[in-house]
Amino acid sequence: CYLGRALVRQGRIDEGIASLDEAMLPAVDGKLSPIVTGLIYCNLIAACRQVYALDRSREWTEALSNWCGAQPQLVQFNGVCLLHRAEIMELNGAWQDAITEARRATTSLAHTTASEAAAGAAYQEAEIHRLRGEFAAAEDLYRTASRLGLEPQPGMALLRLAQGRAEQAAATLRRVLATTKAPLGRARLLPARVEIMIAAGAIEEARDACQELEAIATRFATDILAAMASQARGEIDLHEGSAATALGHFRAALTTWQRAGAPYLEARLRVLAGQACRMLGDEDGTELEFDAARAVFATLGAAPELARVTALVGPASSRPHGLTGREIEVLGLVATGRTNRSIATELGLSEKTIDRHLSNIFDKLAVNSRAAATAYAFQNGLI
Numbered sequence: 001c002y003l004g005r006a007l008v009r010q011g012r013i014d015e016g017i018a019s020l021d022e023a024m025l026p027a028v029d030g031k032l033s034p035i036v037t038g039l040i041y042c043n044l045i046a047a048c049r050q051v052y053a054l055d056r057s058r059e060w061t062e063a064l065s066n067w068c069g070a071q072p073q074l075v076q077f078n079g080v081c082l083l084h085r086a087e088i089m090e091l092n093g094a095w096q097d098a099i100t101e102a103r104r105a106t107t108s109l110a111h112t113t114a115s116e117a118a119a120g121a122a123y124q125e126a127e128i129h130r131l132r133g134e135f136a137a138a139e140d141l142y143r144t145a146s147r148l149g150l151e152p153q154p155g156m157a158l159l160r161l162a163q164g165r166a167e168q169a170a171a172t173l174r175r176v177l178a179t180t181k182a183p184l185g186r187a188r189l190l191p192a193r194v195e196i197m198i199a200a201g202a203i204e205e206a207r208d209a210c211q212e213l214e215a216i217a218t219r220f221a222t223d224i225l226a227a228m229a230s231q232a233r234g235e236i237d238l239h240e241g242s243a244a245t246a247l248g249h250f251r252a253a254l255t256t257w258q259r260a261g262a263p264y265l266e267a268r269l270r271v272l273a274g275q276a277c278r279m280l281g282d283e284d285g286t287e288l289e290f291d292a293a294r295a296v297f298a299t300l301g302a303a304p305e306l307a308r309v310t311a312l313v314g315p316a317s318s319r320p321h322g323l324t325g326r327e328i329e330v331l332g333l334v335a336t337g338r339t340n341r342s343i344a345t346e347l348g349l350s351e352k353t354i355d356r357h358l359s360n361i362f363d364k365l366a367v368n369s370r371a372a373a374t375a376y377a378f379q380n381g382l383i
Contacts, residue, residue, distance in 0.1 A: 008047045009184070013220060020044045045084055050184045052224030054260050058088055083117055086124045093263040093300055095128045102128075119148035123155060130159050131264065133303035151176060154192035162304055166200040173197075174205075187216045187225060194232040198239050203348035210236050227256035231269060238272060241326065241353040243279035250276060264305075267296035271309050279324050281364070287313075322364050328382055330357045335374040 007016030024044060048054075083105040089098035105121040126141030138159055142152035153176045160169035173193050180186050190213040197206035210232040217225040234249030250273040257266040274289030290313050297306035323331065333343045340358065344351040358370075367373050376382075 008050060009182070013222065016047060020047055049084075049087070052222050052228075054088075054091070054224060083121050083124060086121070090124065090128055091260070091262050091265075093261075093296075095132065095300060099125050099128055115148045116150065119145045119150035122148065123150055123152055126152065127155050130155060130162065131304075132301050133162075135159060135163060154189050157196060158192055161196050161199055166196060169196045170200040170202060170205075183216045183219065187213060187220075187228070190216075191228050191232055194235055198235060201348060203236075203239065206239075207236055223256050224260065227253040231272070234272060234276075238276055238279070240349055241279070241356050243276040247273055247276040247280070263296050264300055264302060267293040267300075267302075268305065270296075271305070271312070274309075275312070275324075278322075279326075279360075281322065281360075283322070323361065323382070327357055327361050327364075330354060331361055331373060331377050331382060334358065334361075334370050335377055 007013075007019055010016075021044075083102065086098045086101035086105065089095070089101060102121045102125040106118060106125075109118045109121065122141045123145040126138045126145065129135070129138035129141065139156075142156045142159065145152045154173065157169040157172045157176075160166075160172065173189060173196055177186060177189055177193065180189060190209045193209040194206045194213070197203070197209065210229070213225075213232050214229040217229040230249040230253040234246040234253070237243075237246035237249065250269050254266060254269045254273065257269060270289045270293040274286045274293065277283075277285035277289060290309055293309050294306060294313070296302075297309065329347070330343060333346060338346070340354045341351050343349075344354045347354075358373075361373055362368060365373055365376050367376060
């Protein structure tokens, strides 16, 4: 059992999972004591979660659930089982059911010494409250998880980002990553770091996080890690104005999340894909992606993301010029007389990217000079 987990941590995924499967054989056959059997179940599921082997994690969590049903005296394992079920329910979009399971886990573990699992249950419930926009409830539960000994990240940092406190979120993730050494542990934090650092204007840190995530995905070679790395790379490309390249990365990641049955993550990717389509002037593609995302967010009750995509849809329908938010930002700086190099420095982009934005602006406004673009902007209230 421990050999299998060690192999997984070394990046020898297939060997590690095979070793864990082998350890499960006598447990499934009832040849081991209940305590040992429960430990093996938990180690196998933990290893699958570490490397994002979601299908295997689902299968073994269901097996653990069935086994726990026949072992009601093993309260600790029942609580851990409920926690694993809550995690899978969240991924699958059954958010209210996930909260119910997390609370059952908390109740089950209330009179045990399993503080780590109890902290995990609090964190799991906090995540769903955050995604639904119930920020006060989320913060209380993140603090509970912290009191029980769990670092409530990246959830709490993402909560700060949703509250408009990007700099605070960035500082928190810098601190946590400075003390997190294990590659798979860092992989849990790096997607949030990319998102938060872009929002905070720390684009170089976002690039570094993306490159590290890509290296981890290459080392451990699982589909989910590859999808996480593709999405991160797409976010960097989108920020830098390389919409076509970004869209390719988003499409690759989207296929994986669809296959994994993760509607919220799929919908977030659709928003990013829609933004890329808009940058490319494809308003039909933009509308299709945004509409699909809105339907999912509405069904899930993901209020913050629903508000965000609704805001993205609104400006597009009311702007005949079709400029993206980034292009309007560039145009505003052009109007102040700034050079492309100066604008690139200001926005943390390459000069080539600014050239491309300016070319897109000229095409969309049907003008051929910076002066004409500036005049259009003032006449139409864009700046």
